[in-house]
Amino acid sequence: MKKTDVSTYDHFLKVVDCQQACPAHTPVPEYIRLIADKRYSDAYLLNWQSNVFPGVLGRVCDRPCEPACRRGRVEEEPVAIFRLKRVTADLKDDISARLPKAPEHKNGKTVALIGAGPASLTVARDLVPLGYEVTIFDRDFKGGGMMRSQIPAFRLPESVLDEEIDYILNMGVKTEFGTPITSLHKLLKDNYDAIFVGTGAPKGRAINIPGVKEADAHIALGIDWLSNVSFGHNDKAPKRVVVLGGGNTAMDCCRTAKRLGGTDVKVVVRSSYAAMKASPWEKKDAAAEGIDIIVNHTPKEFVMKNGKFVGVAFEQVESIYDRGGNRVLKQTGKTLFVECDLVLVAVGQDTSFPWIERDIGLDFNEWGQPELNDKTLQSSIDKVFFGGDAAFGPENIITAVAHGHKAAISIDLFCQGVNPEQRTDSDFALISQKMGMHEWSYQNITDHEVRHAVPHISWEKAVKELATEVELGFDDQLALQEAKRCLNCDVHTVFTESTCIECSACDDICPVDCINFIEDIPDNTRPAQELLKGKLHLDKATDEQDYLISDKLKTGNIMVKDEDMCLHCGLCAERCPTGAWDMQKLTLSNVEATIK
Amino acid sequence: MSFAKSKFHHKNLPVNDLGLTYRDYEGAISTLCAGCGHDSISAAIVHACAELSIEPHKIAKMSGIGCSSKAPNYFLNNSHGFNTVHGRMPSVTTGANLANKDLTYLAMSGDGDSASIGLGQFAHVVRRQLNMVYMVANNGVYGLTKGQLAATSDRGVKNKIGDTSLFNDIDLCVMALQLGASFVARCFSGDKNQLIPIIKAAIAHQGFAFIDIISPCVTFNNHPGSTRSYDYVQEHVTARAVTDFVPIKEEINHEVPEGKFEDVCLHDGSIMRIHKLDANYDTTDRFKALQDVERHKAKGEILTGLLHLDPTAQHYHELNNTTDTPLNQIKQDLLCPGERVLSTINDSFR
Numbered sequence A: 001m002k003k004t005d006v007s008t009y010d011h012f013l014k015v016v017d018c019q020q021a022c023p024a025h026t027p028v029p030e031y032i033r034l035i036a037d038k039r040y041s042d043a044y045l046l047n048w049q050s051n052v053f054p055g056v057l058g059r060v061c062d063r064p065c066e067p068a069c070r071r072g073r074v075e076e077e078p079v080a081i082f083r084l085k086r087v088t089a090d091l092k093d094d095i096s097a098r099l100p101k102a103p104e105h106k107n108g109k110t111v112a113l114i115g116a117g118p119a120s121l122t123v124a125r126d127l128v129p130l131g132y133e134v135t136i137f138d139r140d141f142k143g144g145g146m147m148r149s150q151i152p153a154f155r156l157p158e159s160v161l162d163e164e165i166d167y168i169l170n171m172g173v174k175t176e177f178g179t180p181i182t183s184l185h186k187l188l189k190d191n192y193d194a195i196f197v198g199t200g201a202p203k204g205r206a207i208n209i210p211g212v213k214e215a216d217a218h219i220a221l222g223i224d225w226l227s228n229v230s231f232g233h234n235d236k237a238p239k240r241v242v243v244l245g246g247g248n249t250a251m252d253c254c255r256t257a258k259r260l261g262g263t264d265v266k267v268v269v270r271s272s273y274a275a276m277k278a279s280p281w282e283k284k285d286a287a288a289e290g291i292d293i294i295v296n297h298t299p300k301e302f303v304m305k306n307g308k309f310v311g312v313a314f315e316q317v318e319s320i321y322d323r324g325g326n327r328v329l330k331q332t333g334k335t336l337f338v339e340c341d342l343v344l345v346a347v348g349q350d351t352s353f354p355w356i357e358r359d360i361g362l363d364f365n366e367w368g369q370p371e372l373n374d375k376t377l378q379s380s381i382d383k384v385f386f387g388g389d390a391a392f393g394p395e396n397i398i399t400a401v402a403h404g405h406k407a408a409i410s411i412d413l414f415c416q417g418v419n420p421e422q423r424t425d426s427d428f429a430l431i432s433q434k435m436g437m438h439e440w441s442y443q444n445i446t447d448h449e450v451r452h453a454v455p456h457i458s459w460e461k462a463v464k465e466l467a468t469e470v471e472l473g474f475d476d477q478l479a480l481q482e483a484k485r486c487l488n489c490d491v492h493t494v495f496t497e498s499t500c501i502e503c504s505a506c507d508d509i510c511p512v513d514c515i516n517f518i519e520d521i522p523d524n525t526r527p528a529q530e531l532l533k534g535k536l537h538l539d540k541a542t543d544e545q546d547y548l549i550s551d552k553l554k555t556g557n558i559m560v561k562d563e564d565m566c567l568h569c570g571l572c573a574e575r576c577p578t579g580a581w582d583m584q585k586l587t588l589s590n591v592e593a594t595i596k
Numbered sequence B: 001m002s003f004a005k006s007k008f009h010h011k012n013l014p015v016n017d018l019g020l021t022y023r024d025y026e027g028a029i030s031t032l033c034a035g036c037g038h039d040s041i042s043a044a045i046v047h048a049c050a051e052l053s054i055e056p057h058k059i060a061k062m063s064g065i066g067c068s069s070k071a072p073n074y075f076l077n078n079s080h081g082f083n084t085v086h087g088r089m090p091s092v093t094t095g096a097n098l099a100n101k102d103l104t105y106l107a108m109s110g111d112g113d114s115a116s117i118g119l120g121q122f123a124h125v126v127r128r129q130l131n132m133v134y135m136v137a138n139n140g141v142y143g144l145t146k147g148q149l150a151a152t153s154d155r156g157v158k159n160k161i162g163d164t165s166l167f168n169d170i171d172l173c174v175m176a177l178q179l180g181a182s183f184v185a186r187c188f189s190g191d192k193n194q195l196i197p198i199i200k201a202a203i204a205h206q207g208f209a210f211i212d213i214i215s216p217c218v219t220f221n222n223h224p225g226s227t228r229s230y231d232y233v234q235e236h237v238t239a240r241a242v243t244d245f246v247p248i249k250e251e252i253n254h255e256v257p258e259g260k261f262e263d264v265c266l267h268d269g270s271i272m273r274i275h276k277l278d279a280n281y282d283t284t285d286r287f288k289a290l291q292d293v294e295r296h297k298a299k300g301e302i303l304t305g306l307l308h309l310d311p312t313a314q315h316y317h318e319l320n321n322t323t324d325t326p327l328n329q330i331k332q333d334l335l336c337p338g339e340r341v342l343s344t345i346n347d348s349f350r
Ligand SMILES: Cc1cc2nc3c(=O)[nH]c(=O)nc-3n(C[C@H](O)[C@H](O)[C@H](O)COP(=O)(O)OP(=O)(O)OC[C@H]3O[C@@H](n4cnc5c(N)ncnc54)[C@H](O)[C@@H]3O)c2cc1C
Pocket: A060, A061, A062, A114, A115, A116, A117, A118, A119, A120, A137, A138, A139, A140, A144, A145, A146, A147, A150, A151, A179, A180, A181, A182, A198, A199, A200, A201, A202, A223, A226, A248, A249, A252, A355, A387, A388, A389, A390, A394, A395, A396, A397, A398, A400
């Protein structure tokens, strides 16, 4: 069979499920170990290096790392990764002196960033210490983008946001706030060496059904309404509010409405409860705050009575999935009428580029999105780069950050006259964690331990205060206990064929039957999954990980390890008489360069 | 201390008829040297018992003294056990078996324990045809006492400190065959595909089952001059047949190619299916087995697999016509019928 390529870091990085799933490849297990050592500032800075906003993300990250977490495969629930991230921000010391600074001598290159959301801020953070002169434009009067304008303060306190944005702006970024960019053509003439577009997806989608014109005064686009609340233009909601949509914006709308005086707040969504786009925890929190979620209903009409708006009429639908797995809505014939005073429409957002002239050489695709090189985020005008929601449509903060890193590398190469596709990859090292007999540098014993819940203020109090954070975060004790649940997936089982004497000790001891010694299969072409079916102790429980396949051993057999269930407990290495297995920690010299 | 085995197990781990996984048949974590062949034997026993769905409390683990005899601590945590005196395991097992013939007796001994100090006990328990599985973890040395040459070491080999084995070796399989054991096998600890079915068959066999298991001692007998090292055994092992164990409940496919397969029906109705690699091989032929073992040895090869099986042989309880009810379950008044009956018996001799 084909031996696993261990000459690059790809196999190993993939084994670290959370790090691989994090768009910015944050070295999660490493910072969790630092937390366990109570080295909060170090843990914070390690985070900051990769994800730029640990305090923000520790509260509101979409956390793609968690569904990927290995602990969720071997037990029920993943490690509370993003909760631990918040701990680093909450318990750190003053770290400002440890942050990078702009060099005194600039490199003579200027870069303009349009929009001051997380994507642009990340580009600034990466380029300023390299000597670039960076100017950031935003039509809003403060930086942060949707982190400020959309995410309500009860989930993300302003002070946390200000602190982390200031770390970047104080490095010496020129800000042009309150300045909308109305023409790319004009900006191009200002002779910046590069331009980064991080304008997000700021246009809320409307619903066009009968009554929409007549009821206009009682209908608002969710994201516009939320930013009006954030910027203090709006501090009241009527008693009866209906929110249309089932995503996170809908959840923020309903919870905000409740805090501004709504007593009867309902969310009505076309899909089933399970298929709602909102994250499970958002749905749970909304329900805890007494918000009704009505599923399987699609709006039919904004109803006026005697020239007065009275409510929304809905049709009940059933979600049916066709052969291709696509959802088709089928009407059941039943209807529903919901009385209300205000409708908040939260059914999606789009990018918006009216300020980019279509005749200046910037190509758009059929969906109105800029044509971009996936690898570099470069557009058809070579000095213009895109990132964040503006690049491929609405995502989340951590994706915007990852784009920011990627674009910063491209811009740096471009400004040095190098094609941004010619990127240098990160170096990697695997370092043995053996400290002595039965002793490893990490906590390798793992057993059942349920995920710890985060403490929060009472729900009665929560719904009364717009700017009071609901969640309290872990204290040091809870953090320590949760940190112990991490399986240290970055400490890898590294196998050396030449020293294995095929005693099978590792195979015998492995608690999860990962390790197999089998006859070689003379086939280099078909996928390992197919070739190995029925040949190993146990078939794969999930497909999330690959096999680690060795070269031929002395007897002609091969070693096949299924990376899926491995606990990184180190027993194989402990039991190996010749050191053919060793537990080695993966370190990457340049995590940003691994974002592809 | 970072040496504990996690209770987590693979999500696809099968359960047996009792609803147990093989992990439920494990013992304490081994304190033997990393890479010791004995640990592989323990693992094979764990899998064999789990696959046979034996209730753990219906097993007794018997052993003498040695690394091998320590091993029962590392399997079947919920079974009975007796770690006896050096070389005396056979008599203690005989006693236990007499008292309760309902248990499965799994004995784990070493080549020192059985071929040196316990050779006399070994010979007699074979003669007795005690219903038990007698396993010897054969590493050619006294592991526990730091590597002295054992009586099973081949003549002329050197141990780790350079002592030469001056005397002829004892081959326990040959002895067992000569003394009439009804089940004799030789295996290699590193080959579980062979070992597990043979342990299962040995358990199913009613009578004395002997398995000599070559089990390298990584610390004291894994050097280049050794004939019990992993490298040497892997290079010199030959098998007579591939053995499969088919439990009673599984249906037997009768359409097997003639001449190459032999199905042997065991006492309890289960089947040993033997895929012959040597066409002249016949499990019932004891003399042939003796010859084959010696002939391969002369060629420098280690013959493994099932060497001999006589499913019809009578075992100790049958030979002695003991009661069907195990003695430990017979109430006192039956076991000891009292003074009146005794005097009647005595009177009959007057
Ligand atoms: C209600 C809501 C809740 C959300 N909750 C979460 C959450 O909990 N977790 C999460 O990870 N993500 C969340 N998101 C998504 C997240 O906010 C975005 O994905 C992220 O902010 C995108 O970052 P960005 O840098 O691409 O752009 P944005 O944050 O959208 O920033 C773009 C900036 O560009 C400015 N701008 C736009 N056009 C111009 C112009 N022509 N001239 C000058 N300035 C301009 C805008 O004013 C804005 O400040 C939420 C989104 C919404 C709508």
